[in-house]
């Protein structure tokens with residue numbers, strides 16, 4: 267791994283260090299120094315995660331995302347998803363600092379006897395122990411609802427739709443709650459890449475909407491004194507022969523396209 271590539275397992279200990287909390291019990295990695303140096307002493311932190319915005323679509327389309335690009339011009343690292351590079355495994359990694367074998371969160375989220383629960387401590391637990399509240403946000407039917415919102419103190423579930431549906435919901439709830447920690451999934455990004463392929467120019471309008479939405483949400487959250495980390499859970503690659511699945515984008519392999527994601531951050 268080059269100096270600028272960090273395992274996803276570093277996110278949970280980094281969030282804990284920034285907020286001045288102990289790291290979750292199963293988190294073995296050290297924090298990301300550059301992020302802690304900029305954000306240490308934060309009283310509120312948000313993770314905003316466009317699902318599947320990995321290095322492949324980022325390198326192709328970052329010029330069409332002027333807001334995110336401007337953040338990366340200043341602060342930019344690459345995170346590497348844990349295996350397998352799929353959504354539940356890596357959002358659970360962000361919250362625990364652990365791999366699938368330790369945190370136990372995989373699809374489906376429910377078995378016959380009920381929801382599958384975390385098998386180790388999470389950032390939600392650590393924040394709660396410190397007297398704070400966590401919020402989990404996302405769109406109906408996605409991991410944002412089924413894991414992030416379900417397990418958080420505050421469950422913010424938006425209608426399915428463009429990224430703005432998540433932004434509007436957060437902005438309607440945030441000032442009354444002022445959670446110490448917020449994590450939000452923008453699941454429409456992953457769905458669009460699956461349908462069209464991450465390299466297809468038809469994904470650009472979705473990414474432009476995402477960029478505008480993140481810019482507005484960043485202005486809102488930083489006004490409320492909230493620092494923000496931007497990352498994705500995993501990437502995607504193009505399916506060259508979509509005949510079998512009907513999909514044009516996928517992610518499940520041990521490749522840079524599926525595992526490496528851009529990450530940046532901003533201080534309030």
Ligand SMILES: [Zn+2]
Nearest residue numbers: 318456460517
């Ligand atoms: Zn997906």
